Amino acid sequence: MHPSDIQTYNEVALGVNAPIYAYYADRIVARTGVTSGGCLDIGCGGGYLGLALAGITDLDLVFLDQSPAMLACAEENIVRFGCRTRARTLLGRVQAIPLGEGSVDLAISRGSLPFWDDLAAAFGEIRRVLRPGGHAYVGGGLGDPATRAELERQRNRLHPEWGAKNRRPPQRADREYIDALQSAGIDLFRIDRGDDGLWITFRREAA
Numbered sequence: 001m002h003p004s005d006i007q008t009y010n011e012v013a014l015g016v017n018a019p020i021y022a023y024y025a026d027r028i029v030a031r032t033g034v035t036s037g038g039c040l041d042i043g044c045g046g047g048y049l050g051l052a053l054a055g056i057t058d059l060d061l062v063f064l065d066q067s068p069a070m071l072a073c074a075e076e077n078i079v080r081f082g083c084r085t086r087a088r089t090l091l092g093r094v095q096a097i098p099l100g101e102g103s104v105d106l107a108i109s110r111g112s113l114p115f116w117d118d119l120a121a122a123f124g125e126i127r128r129v130l131r132p133g134g135h136a137y138v139g140g141g142l143g144d145p146a147t148r149a150e151l152e153r154q155r156n157r158l159h160p161e162w163g164a165k166n167r168r169p170p171q172r173a174d175r176e177y178i179d180a181l182q183s184a185g186i187d188l189f190r191i192d193r194g195d196d197g198l199w200i201t202f203r204r205e206a207a
């Protein structure tokens with residue numbers, strides 16, 4: 001993204017779109033029950049989902065992105081949210097996560113999945129860095145329908161240029177996800193396509 005686009009993205013994410021991240025942070029805690037240990041936010045952008053999760057848990061956060069500019073933005077937000085002592089950024093791609101095996105309890109990602117090529121490598125890496133029994137919660141969406149409609153109204157008023165610059169990336173069929181998950185050795189997973197987006201969840205099998 002161009003620096004001025006990152007600035008607008010950040011403004012929207014911290015302002016009008018903030019309830020989206022709070023919504024998914026609540027969902028992640030409700031679904032996984034993970035509230036302490038280490039969490040990896042993949043394709044974190046400015047770190048919005050991980051920071052929302054930090055606000056309601058005791059998790060320590062690692063923010064991974066392939067873009068140094070997005071990580072610089074995440075650094076600023078980590079300080080802004082008072083999370084300096086429990087968060088760090090990490091430059092890298094989901095297809096080769098620069099972390100050791102079994103090093104996180106929870107892997108989360110929002111809005112980055114559609115951009116991942118080599119999905120099997122991506123899921124294999126997520127599985128590798130999870131500790132046995134650890135949870136993955138990755139996908140994308142704009143929250144529940146009611147909040148989404150309200151946010152879209154506000155965003156069109158405050159940032160009319162937003163829609164044109166942030167078109168939805170092409171969507172994949174479930175078959176592609178299923179094939180990639182299975183070739184990464186993940187046999188138990190869920191793919192939920194609902195009112196609040198597309199979300200893939202799985203656990204690394206216990207040792």
Ligand SMILES: C[S@@+](CC[C@H](N)C(=O)[O-])C[C@H]1O[C@@H](n2cnc3c(N)ncnc32)[C@H](O)[C@@H]1O
Nearest residue numbers: 043044045065066067070093094110111112115
């Ligand atoms: C639309 S932004 C989403 C940012 C943030 N997670 C959010 O929900 O607002 C997608 C992010 O994924 C990152 N990304 C795309 N492909 C990636 C990959 N293969 N590995 C790591 N990060 C990636 C981009 O650099 C970008 O910051």
